[in-house]
Amino acid sequence: MAYLMPSEFVTKMVDAGESKIYMSARDTLVRGYMAGAILALAAVFAVSVAVATGSHLVGSILFPVGFCMLYLMGFDLLTGVFMLTPLAWIDKRPGVTIGQILRNWGLVFVGNFAGALTVAVMMAFIFTYGFNTDGGAIATKVAGIGKARTLGYAEYGLAGWFTIFIRGMLCNWMVSMGVVGAMISTHVSGKVMAMWMPILLFFFMGFEHSVVNMFLFPFALIMGGDFSIGDYFLWNEIPTALGNLVGGLAFTGLTLYSTHVRTAPKRKLEARTFAATSNEAA
Template identity: 30%
Template sequence: MSNLYLSPVQLAARLVDWGAEKRQISGGRLIVLGFLAGVYIGFAAHLATVVGTGDFAWIGLQKFFVGAVFSVGLMLVVIPGSELWTGNTMMTAAWLEQRLTLIDMLRNWSFVYLGNLLGSVFLAWLIVSQTGLMDGAFGGTALQIASNKVSEEFATTSHAGAYFFRAIACNWLVCLAVLLAMAAKDVTGKILGIFFPIMAFVAAGFEHVVANMYFIPAGIFAKALPAARAASGLDPALLAQLNWWTLWQTNLLVVTIGNLIGGGFFVAALYWWLYVKNPK
């Protein structure tokens, strides 16, 4: 066994312990830790908005840079420590091993999801409405991002299905990033383990529910900024579709379900089955 990182068998066992340990955290602490994670992902989302503003000659290179800076968010979540709902979907491994109950798991998910939402919306309000940075080109980009995420009709099967599968793929990669960070035994290894899967999911165009908790409210707040509206070039009808109802109806609900499957089943449950239940 390497002294530099955990083997797959060791990592799967650590994943079960990690999930079981979360049952000890009080509801109040979960909300605060979730709030911090929402803020950290929001910082990364704002940075991605800034980097994504303007035209690149090579659109793929622009997506790479946006993904590269977004990886800062999970680094802040994992290394200083906080609670991110998308990563916590991997608690299913501890549940399958009967190290915690379904109620324990749902309690954690509920408090952390609420905390993530509060932190993300708070940071969106702070940056867009209070800093003066977004009444212009950056605010226009924020509006374009948010509008693209909610303007399609949810009742359209192709839209709902596309977002659902983008969300599965997203959290598959995000949870693999968490596992790579968990496997590493030093900060440099954790940073490298996080960087590549997060860069990949953002550059690929997948959907992350906590990131969207920042991106869409940022667009809603930016609607109040005249220069941002002008810079966005969006039709008033599209701006009208951007609101707190469409945040849930056309995006967060379906993305939440997809993220849960991506992390809870395709990462945690499969690795539990492969390396804990059937290690040989």
């Protein structure tokens, strides 16, 4: 069958989380690096399309191409491991510890950041012809986004910080739905369709994705964005990553696991008794 039942794909989620925990440091870093680089290319592609067409919707429709490519190649995003790896611990898989989970998150974060930063520098070099021009309309657009999504939040203090946090939660709710969606189908076309829908939603709605931001904000700084590295981490990356963690695990991982693996007791006996009583009455 091209479609897996929920009980089947949720078990795949737990298996995937366990396998990522036991992956070697080298493989984790390489897969994280490539995921960050590909997603960064997708982000600059989407911004370029939006600037060229004047339509944020068109850019949002095309952005998921990066997510689909990196997932099909087996690369890892921080947002995905936030949701998958804790399930192996919750499921009491042998030998899985909190320390191993944190190790995996740390390695994936480093890999994602290195990949995204590499693409940020490369694209900045391209747009400025070796840092000899101002970068044009795309550089101006990204620099403005960087300032608006750091200092723009900072203007509202704690409320602004929690706004980013909630946007991060909503983002990884959708992104992790894309990860799970790819496990539902055994066909490439089905995987792509299942991934495309939630990724399109998060990007168009302007939710905050920690790995996309690993590219966007360094690129904006290189392009002359009027904010600091400290502003980026305090007023975006940290609350975004925390929101991604909570949203992906709470809204997707735990909800699916709790109702499709650790299901509540089914009232089969009561149901049969009720049916028999109804038949006798009829």
